Amino acid sequence: MMNPHVDYLKGLFENGKLLITGPFIDEKKGGMFILNVKDEEELHEIVNNDPAIIDGLARSEVRPYMIVFSKCN
Numbered sequence: 001m002m003n004p005h006v007d008y009l010k011g012l013f014e015n016g017k018l019l020i021t022g023p024f025i026d027e028k029k030g031g032m033f034i035l036n037v038k039d040e041e042e043l044h045e046i047v048n049n050d051p052a053i054i055d056g057l058a059r060s061e062v063r064p065y066m067i068v069f070s071k072c073n
Contacts, residue, residue: 004055005052005057005058007051008051008052009050012035017035017046030058034065044062047060
């Protein structure tokens, strides 16, 4: 069940760490989220503490991303 995962993401969003998230809507399963972190260590800590990762319901792929235009603060 994904409720612990969703609750975890809600907490990250409320704390300003999660900027964008959602599931893919094509035939592929999974989703994506974009985090606001200070360094790679914090990034891996957040990803590795996700209940979906811990429970083996999801796997992660971390990729760097450069924001060019944004209305996010």
